[in-house]
Amino acid sequence: EIETALARIDGVAQAVVTARDDGTGHQRLVGYVVPAAQARPDPAALRAALARTLPAYLIPSAFVLLDELPLTANRKVDRTALPAPDPAAAEERTGREPATAAEAALCAAYAEVLGRERVGADADFFALGGDSVLTLRLVNAARRAGWAITGRQVFRHPVVADLAALARPLAEEKQPDPAPAEPLVSLDATQLAQLESLWRRRR
Missing domain, CATH: 1.10.1200.10 (ACP-like)
Incomplete structure (x- = not known):
């Protein structure tokens, strides 16, 4: 899916995307591009074009422009021969x-x-x-x-x-709402007198 989207971008003749170990144990996507004749695709432009159709986590973290893709004896892309991206390019x-x-x-x-x-x-x-x-x-x-x-x-x-x-x-960050206070109870004169009488007996 990523290779197909990359190959459809104007100025791209061939494209390969592979995951490479970044040296810290994490696999990161790298896009390899063979430009079309008279074209020189800019990595930022490639990234922007892919962002229109792919989620951010599927966009390669680096792009490498090649004159041609390395091939095996069977004329298939030799992914083991693809060069590592220049770390300085990412720092820029x-x-x-x-x-x-x-x-x-x-x-x-x-x-x-x-x-x-x-x-x-x-x-x-x-x-x-x-x-x-x-x-x-x-x-x-x-x-x-x-x-x-x-x-x-x-x-x-x-x-x-x-x-x-x-x-x-x-x-x-929002703190939990405090628990509501206990509602006040309204007592009439008779109920108050009964409570007072009960209180006196208990004393």
């Missing part, structure tokens, strides 16, 4: 410095979960290799930093700045 997408406390906390949480030295406020969680498992870790990391986010928010708003706009300080 981290963007600006955080401008708010929420952005700073989430930048740190992204970096912790994704195993990166630095993550900027324009970073996309899934573009940097996030997945459903790491999403849960991100939610927990944010809570440890004092901010409440949900997994659904991460999937819908994976960019730090967008997610930070939705994050709430844990101190502001």
Whole structure:
């Protein structure tokens, strides 16, 4: 499904998508593209095009442009010969410095979960290799930093700045409503006299 969507993008002649170990034990999607004649697809444009038809977690975290795909003796794509993506290319997408406390906390949480030295406020969680498992870790990391986010928010708003706009300080999380007070009982003069008489007898 991902390869089909990638191959349909203008300027793409051939496409292969595979999962690669990022060195930390996590599998991350990488897209390999052979450009059409006279074309030079930009990774950001490829990512934006895929985002129109695929959920964020199915979009490759990196793209590699190749002159041709490596083939086996049987003329099939040799996936073992596909080169690893350049880690520096991903670092370039981290963007600006955080401008708010929420952005700073989430930048740190992204970096912790994704195993990166630095993550900027324009970073996309899934573009940097996030997945459903790491999403849960991100939610927990944010809570440890004092901010409440949900997994659904991460999937819908994976960019730090967008997610930070939705994050709430844990101190502001809604507290349970207090139990209602016991209703007051209205007594007439006769009932009050009976209660007073009972009280005197017990003394």
